[in-house]
Amino acid sequence: MASEAEIYTALTEMFRDIFQRDDMELTPTLNARDVQGWDSFKQIEIVMASEERWGIKFRTRELDSLQSVGDLVAMIGRKTA
């Protein structure tokens, strides 16, 4: 399974690509309200890119409950376990 550190490393590169900000750092509490441009489309990009990156699929209920980077990391961790 992917370790939490590995997930953070991969997600950081992904977020930097999606938001085109090389200085972006991820924390567990980071969420859409904190980041300029993190709208529903970017949210979908993050989800799709994660699914592609780890070869996983999120369920509709899981996506509805997604609030923060910490939630995403935990969910990826569970699905790759």
Next chain:
Amino acid sequence: MTDLHWLPTVSDWRQRQRALTTAMPDPWAEAVSLANARIGFVLVNALDETLRRVFPTPPQGLQTKPIRLAVLGSSTLTHLLPAIRVAGVRRGLWIDAYENDFGQYMQELADPASGLHGFAPTAILFAFDAWHVSAGVTAGMDAAAAADALQAIVARIRDNWRQARASFRCPIAQQAIMPLHAPLLGNNEHRLPGSRAAFVARLNAALREAAETDGVDMIAVDDRAVRDGIGKWHDPGLWHRSKQEVAPTAAPMYGDLVGRWLAALQGRSFKCLVLDLDNTLWGGVIGDDGLEGIALGQGSALGEAFVAFQDYARELSRRGVILAVCSKNDEANALEPFEKHPDMVLRRGDIACFVANWSNKADNIRAIARELNIGLDSLVFVDDNPFERDLVRQELPMVAVPDVSDDPVGYAAALADAGYFEGLAVTDEDRARTGQYQGNKAREALKEAVTDLPSYLRGLEMRLIARRFDRVGLQRIVQLINKSNQFNLTTRRYTDEDVLAVLDDPRAFGLQLRLLDRFGDNGVIAIVIGRLREAGDLYIDTWLMSCRVLGRQVEPTTLNLIASEAAKLGATRLIGEYIPTKKNAMVRDHYPRLGFAPHNEVYCLDLRDFTPAETFIDVVEE
């Protein structure tokens, strides 16, 4: 696969994308280059953002007509626009894209004061979602009601086309409807008149027919979804969440389908397929394996795969794509299968320009373009060898070089998926084209052109691993000794026991040389056997090399190794010999080229005067 698998992976892509600015010498060329890398939807979006900042208006000196494309549809299309714009740049097109307000395409078409009319498109794409066009269709319908519904939606869509044409007088494309409805009956779905799945299939057929009558082009996402699987194109969860019918992950491919349509409208589709021979059209090396030794035709899966690829190439030529050959071979060897092999599908007459020699392929491809009198940017080059592909990409960035593996089963799909030869119509002239080129062709020898080879070789980061003969390498050593015909100075054949004898002989050495570069391991590519004779003479009994690594300075590097091995045995002079055969004309001047002097039928090199050549290859002695 919805990823752009035929494009090469570029390792420093991110840095180059971040560094793209107007301050660069030729930012547009850099943009085109970045768009021609294998990137997923996230990086496509990133590139689009940069491109829109750097090129808010068409770049100066643009060779193509700038395009204002309106994408009109019924669902969310915003996420497709970056991929369409980047696909344009991939083909040298600058595209400004417009999307109607959600669901408002009919109002905008009708209203001269709308944003659409203000945008004044020069091309229009209609992209309706499957739910929109099948609204009202239900399993309770009888055949007559379903037929009426079909007629009504076709009439409405044609009316959209008419309105668009009347207002904007520009090319129009209709995206086929995505086949995403779940079936109700099953295998015999077509028997249920009100089936939405069957309805969409019938609608796509009807739209194609109407498009023929009305002069509208199709964007065949339905065919594409069949090839890739609808699950790659459509995610029901996303549809419910954001009304994105095409999943963002499929956007790069969607954009490319649109981009190739727009390029074809400007006559910018590729026109000529340039083919390598050895391990591209047949398995093996004709110069070494001979007519009976190459893998081609019935009897092996590999042989049949090469036949299938040849068949695809011939079918392309029959619809108007010009075929050419660019091969490192003696011309006589290269022609032999075309003339004599019973399983060859392609014949000499199918090839408009046939180039087989030992010059570098970039120069030969330039010569092919000159001879056929077409632009380099209309050539697609297929070669199984990553070294050759990278050389051509670096020297001739305008030539399309699909990233194929060494497995021929993927070659046709790579060409088809890349859409290089996108055609909007087929004429009788297309079908006769190869014959014309063939007739006009003067089969003169190709002149050598100049290419900046040193910088290329330096960038290859080559390493030559030199090992004395050993038991681990025995099989490969014996195989090379008995198989190599072309680059083989003496063509002496040896058995396992002969090779083991060298291993134990204190007055001889055997070298097996492995070449690595940044593309990977080429394996053992050269064999040398040296034998000490009287009076400090070291006789080079065997020197052979795989033709795959010609032109990469392996020869002088090998000579350096021979000289050092000879010195260890106390030799002061090297004796080389060339024994001519039918196949080894290419090494006739091998020893003079390396500075040996002719002397009584053999060649000599005095080791006391010898200075090792400087090459771009690092030698590792193990």
